[in-house]
Amino acid sequence: MAPKTIIAPSILSADFGNLGHDCARTIGHGADWLHVDIMDGHFVPNITFGPPVVAKIRGHVEKPTEHHGRGTFDCHMMIAEPKKWVKEFKKAGCDLYCFHYEAAFSSAAENPEDTSDEKTNPKALIRYIHDQGLLAGIAIKPDTSVDVLWDILENADEKELPDMVLIMTVHPGFGGQKFMASELPKVQALREKYPELNIEVDGGLGPGTIDQAADAGANVIVAGSAVFGANDPSEVIALLRKSVDDRKARI
Ligand SMILES: O=C(CO)[C@@H](O)[C@H](O)COP(=O)(O)O
Ligand SMILES: [Fe+2]
Numbered sequence: 001m002a003p004k005t006i007i008a009p010s011i012l013s014a015d016f017g018n019l020g021h022d023c024a025r026t027i028g029h030g031a032d033w034l035h036v037d038i039m040d041g042h043f044v045p046n047i048t049f050g051p052p053v054v055a056k057i058r059g060h061v062e063k064p065t066e067h068h069g070r071g072t073f074d075c076h077m078m079i080a081e082p083k084k085w086v087k088e089f090k091k092a093g094c095d096l097y098c099f100h101y102e103a104a105f106s107s108a109a110e111n112p113e114d115t116s117d118e119k120t121n122p123k124a125l126i127r128y129i130h131d132q133g134l135l136a137g138i139a140i141k142p143d144t145s146v147d148v149l150w151d152i153l154e155n156a157d158e159k160e161l162p163d164m165v166l167i168m169t170v171h172p173g174f175g176g177q178k179f180m181a182s183e184l185p186k187v188q189a190l191r192e193k194y195p196e197l198n199i200e201v202d203g204g205l206g207p208g209t210i211d212q213a214a215d216a217g218a219n220v221i222v223a224g225s226a227v228f229g230a231n232d233p234s235e236v237i238a239l240l241r242k243s244v245d246d247r248k249a250r251i
Contacts, residue, residue, distance in 0.1 A: 002195065007033075010175060013176070026227065029227075029234040030238060033073070036054060037175075038054075055092040081111060094134065100139045126161070135164070142183055163198060165197060169201050176224070187217050187218050205221055226240075
């Protein structure tokens with residue numbers, strides 16, 4: 001069965017002076033999840049916010065009552081040491097902890113006293129995230145081949161299997177960038193092999209690019225500037241959803 005359509009506005013484009021209200025309003029406009037971009041100024045050349053801010057927003061948005069339900073906080077962790085922050089973000093109210101494959105591999109140099117397996121082995125890190133009671137996602141940047149994901153998806157036991165894969169359609173770090181259609185073959189390849197997998201696309205999505213992403217097979221759609229910059233965010237959210245639903249109806 002095709003996975004359900006999930007629209008996840010990126011709060012990077014929200015009004016930071018009014019974050020809690022903006023987030024609650026976006027759920028009111030029909031969004032399923034909130035995509036929470038965490039940047040550490042190290043893995044990417046930008047800084048956003050940490051657990052205390054996430055906890056504050058959580059106070060404005062009801063916790064989901066089911067796995068993947070409305071109000072899920074989809075935390076996109078653009079940080080150099082993904083293992084280190086799992087417990088803190090769980091406490092803050094994160095539901096889905098999506099780390100970057102590239103960080104999991106390069107983090108051996110960070111914090112050398114931690115020599116645990118989950119620091120550098122993506123599958124062990126997914127298991128660790130699940131053991132903390134969170135959903136787990138794994139993201140790849142445009143420069144990373146989709147081939148790195150096959151081993152993770154094929155030879156994993158239940159605890160090591162990601163709940164979602166994120167294919168970046170911009171270089172991570174900033175909102176409002178141009179959509180990279182060059183990344184869509186990764187989505188297509190994943191969808192062909194895994195009809196039920198949650199495949200998220202992130203970067204440059206909006207009314208002008210959604211059809212391409214939906215045709216490739218993405219079902220979790222992140223959109224920051226297109227939603228928060230719209231006169232009528234509910235109209236944009238509905239349009240994004242319709243594009244993905246229409247594609248599902250065609251297959
Ligand atoms: O992770 C990122 C950027 O690194 C994204 O989540 C962007 O924030 C999406 O913003 P738009 O491209 O939709 O404006
Ligand atoms: Fe993101």
